[in-house]
Amino acid sequence: MGIYGAINSAVSGLNAQATALENISGNVANSQTTGYKRLDTTFADLVSGGGDTQASQVSGTTFATSRATNTVQGDITDVEVDTYMAINGEGYFVVTQASDVVDGSTTFADETFYTRAGDFERNQEGYLINSSGYYLQGFPLDPDTGNAIGDNPTVVQIENQPLAASATTTIEYQANLPRIPATNDYDGSDEATALIATGLGGANIADTDNDDFLDSSISGGSITIYNQNGTAMNVEVRYAKTQNADSGVPQNDIWAMYIGTGEDTGDTWYEVATMEFDDTGELIDVADGAVGTANAANDGLTIATLDIGGVEATGVEITFAGGSLTQYSDPDGSASSVSLEQDGYAAGELTGVAVDESGRVIASYSNNQQRAVYEIPLATFEAEQNLRRVDGAAFSATASSGEADLSGGGQILSNKLELSNADIADEFSKLIVTQQAYSANSRIVTSADEMLDSALNMVR
Secondary structure, eight states: OHHHHHHHHHHHHHHHHHHHHHHHHHHHHTTTSTTOOOEEEEEEEEOOSOOSSGGGOOOOEEEEEEEEOTTSOOOEEEOSOTTBEEEESSOEEEEEOEEEEETTEEEEOSOOEEESOOBOEEOTTSBEEOTTSOEEEEEEBOTTTOOBOSSSOEEOBOOOOOBOOBOOOEEEEEEEOOSSOOOTTOOSSOGGGGSOOTTOTTSOEEGGGHHHHHHTOEEEEEEEEEOTTOOEEEEEEEEEEEEOOBTTBOOOEEEEEEEEOSOSSSEEEEEEEEEEEOTTSBEEEEEEOSSEEEOTTSSEEEEEEEEETTEEEEEEEEEOTTTTEEOOOOTTOSOEEEEEEEOOBOOBOEEEEEEOTTSEEEEEETTSOEEEEEEOOEEEOTTGGGOEEETTTEEEOOTTTOOOEEEEOOEEEETEEEOOSOOHHHHHHHHHHHHHHHHHHHHHHHHHHHHHHHHHHTTO
16 A cells, blocks of 8 residues: 555554543543543554565554543542542442422432442432432431341432430439448438438328438439430439348348439329348349339339329339449448430431441431431442443443442442542653654654655656
8 A cells, every 4th residue: 555555554543642632631631520530542453454474464554442440449538528438449329310300309310320429418308419410329228127128229318307206215224322321311320320211211202201301312313314205304313221231130231212203292202113232232122112113134123104293204114234233332322333324315307417437328316316327339340341431420331331230349438539540640641652643643644745746756
């Protein structure tokens, strides 16, 4: 083909270098795009016609193809937005796009896309959407078991609906009662003066006996619990010792536990149970009180109906499980190591949304409760380099890439973002080489033109 073949080869080189320049310019333009995967350029030769051996062939033309870098991790940076996340390792976030707004509510397209751009933020409808307009998808979680529901991800939506109240069912109680309580009545020597005032034991405390009761009992701590509709109830505990061990008479120390009624008239304290301790200070028996019933395990009690200040709660259990209530000698004469924990809470408003390190969307509420509401899957592919690029640093599956597998992937990192894997310094280096190669190909065209002119001038 001679000179004309050289021109054809040079033109193909110009076209190939132009493709490389286009990829370089796109990479530079997206060097700050979250989750962007650069496109490199691969060159291949086309053998021109000739003989059966290389000695009888000549160099042919070239063509350029784009080479994906989906498997090349971008740098990961820290951010302060709780719903931003990055993927360390392989995988893509599963996303979709909005298709329409019907009656003020967003509807979504059937097509699924995949992206590494994890700059998701919650919009006014509660959806997590990234800066390119893609909506995050995940598996909803069962509120009771915490397990994912189904195997098809749905659009993540955290609505502003309040978290319903949960009634207190259990109070976990821990305390050490002194062997001799330092009550106001105790004279410092006669242990009998530390016992509950005469005539007050074995029943609720009436308001007329309130002062005598306070003088002959000690504080046992307090806690706020919640009834069925989330109304707060302040539980105040006091203890009064009803029996001392006597070396001359085989018997154990016995205490009565009381809870304040929240009333100024009538009964001011409920007797909920009596507790017996052996000479080592261990709890050996819990007996029914005026309003409490000892449980079968002998390590706690249940109050069927607890009325505090006109607010009722039902079925409240106070447990001393694991030996948490003891009577060891205490020089201060007060209850020590007191700890009360309960399992109820009031209703709460949504205050925030975040993503944890296990890839779960966590909703936080004003009542200090948190709920895991979605699990974020990561999609992997057998041939992710064959994914089709779409706008917004996203991809769609193709027949060559295979279907998405949502059972694996890398690690989701919260409060982080994956940056573009395009490095400006590297792109500028490629730019210099591309520019020189383009100039060299244009020089071949010029030289071939001069050679044709010389051939044409031969006939003049």
